[in-house]
Amino acid sequence: MIVKTDAVIIGAGPVGLFSVFELGILGLNVQVIDNLDKIGGQCIELYPDKPIYDIPGIPDCTGEILIKNLIKQIKPFKAGFHLNQRVNALKKNNKLWHVITSENKIFETPNIIIAGGVGSFEPRKVEAKNVEKFHENGFYYFVRDKSKFKDQVVAIFGSGDSALDWTLELSNIAKKVYLIHRRDDFKGAAYTLSKIKEISKLGRIEIKTFYQLKGINGDKKLENIEIQKEGQPVEILKIDSALAFFGLKMELGPIANWGLNLEDKCILVNTKNFQTNEEGIFAIGDICTYPGKLKLILSGFHEGALAARECFARARPNEKFIFQYTTSSTQIHKRLGIK
């Protein structure tokens, strides 16, 4: 099924969110796609608790509060959010674009706004024997459907919150969970770790420190993994599935292959409407570049406002653009649900 929409925004960080607002007050409907499992981009993934001081009119806020307020600000527009998936391909269809996600959702739209920050967050990959072979077939970097691990023996690698949280969560449904880390200092929340240690006394969780993953064995199906303590012989651990949570890194990802003019891994845009070299494809926020560009959240907000005007012209070619202020426009008030 193809979903038709006035604009697709790639990236649900602060800049993508505020674009929903700028498009919304012009009466355009919007679908937002993000690779992460939640709304907020870097603000939520990298610095939810750290204060930001340079959002105009907000002397001090955290990334989390900024995102909460932006979500509140765009609530009237009922944008569709499609998380946990990235855009794998763009196809031109006359003056429209087809946007195809990794979950096989297809959108047809005259406007694509790339608000992808510094790229998509991708899991840090593990280098060990047969990891590629069993990727998404016994070996995973994400939990997309936890029921898959029911009654299994699961090995979880990592020391951060994702590793600890999933150890705890899966211990409720798995037969057994191994939590494996190459040192003995876990970076995740101390409270979660203490709960894990408590449960490990009952045997449903086993913590193995100073071990690293060396390889995976199996024919079609994962049968066991090889783990090793430094200076010790390799040990074989019989498990059903393995999960690795070694953090996220940022990559431009498939965007690099869309034929857009790039400069230093950023997308070149004009400063009139932040359109790229492809008509109908815009780039705003940290992912775009132009003379004078500063990677400020504020600048992304401005870029989205100017891009929205061109999106309107493309989505409503027969309507005249009328610039209106949110303070005084009854049409905008109606769209915002203000009486």
Next chain:
Amino acid sequence: MIVKTDAVIIGAGPVGLFSVFELGILGLNVQVIDNLDKIGGQCIELYPDKPIYDIPGIPDCTGEILIKNLIKQIKPFKAGFHLNQRVNALKKNNKLWHVITSENKIFETPNIIIAGGVGSFEPRKVEAKNVEKFHENGFYYFVRDKSKFKDQVVAIFGSGDSALDWTLELSNIAKKVYLIHRRDDFKGAAYTLSKIKEISKLGRIEIKTFYQLKGINGDKKLENIEIQKEGQPVEILKIDSALAFFGLKMELGPIANWGLNLEDKCILVNTKNFQTNEEGIFAIGDICTYPGKLKLILSGFHEGALAARECFARARPNEKFIFQYTTSSTQIHKRLGIK
């Protein structure tokens, strides 16, 4: 006395205020000049109580609250504010500019940022006999020093808040105040009007409705004014001073004569650093124009951020610009007074 400063900002509206922040986090000191008697520009003068919905991260605020928050945000930087005066002249002095105000203050600076909104607010002028002759000599559009009216008989023309507020205020020190309006519907606050009516019973205030100013008589000094009811003969009113509060209108003012390239009464800038055709003179906010320009407060904020970087290069030619985030830079935290 010439005051040396890293940057002079013309205009104390939201965009001028946020420029103080962007310059301040770079370690630059700033002087701000505004023609109005208070900080806030249009936000305070035109819509202090009206809601604004399109400031990113602030779903709903009034002009007054936005200004309060911006004042809080720039507090650490201790900018100098010079209100109630406009810039009458700019003079080039090698690579520096001399900025001369109507109060004869002189600033020497490498950077002038014009954040003048739609120009300076000027009082709506009265057309009547001898008004020009007695301007600032018995006839006034502003109260600069209220002690001047002590023990005088004063005529105040107008129906808005300024007329009502000054009627009330001056009735405390003047011998008598006439409040004169050409209709009988006063636009100012009902509460102030009711207080004025109360005091008028004691004779210190007299309200005269359906009257207009026709002229001023006097040799060197104002002796009396001519007022007239429609269809009635002219009446002579013996007073010492007259004040007219017929609202403010916006004019580009002296800025139009500074040799800057203009387009539709706005100042042309480049979008790299929002510099005009004159080096060291920048224009941001509603007063500037470039391809794609939208007159949004948000856009002025962004423009100020990019201009600040060029201001730094001009004010600190021997220092390297290092882009830093407010979230993580200890140098910025120090400048913001955050421990």
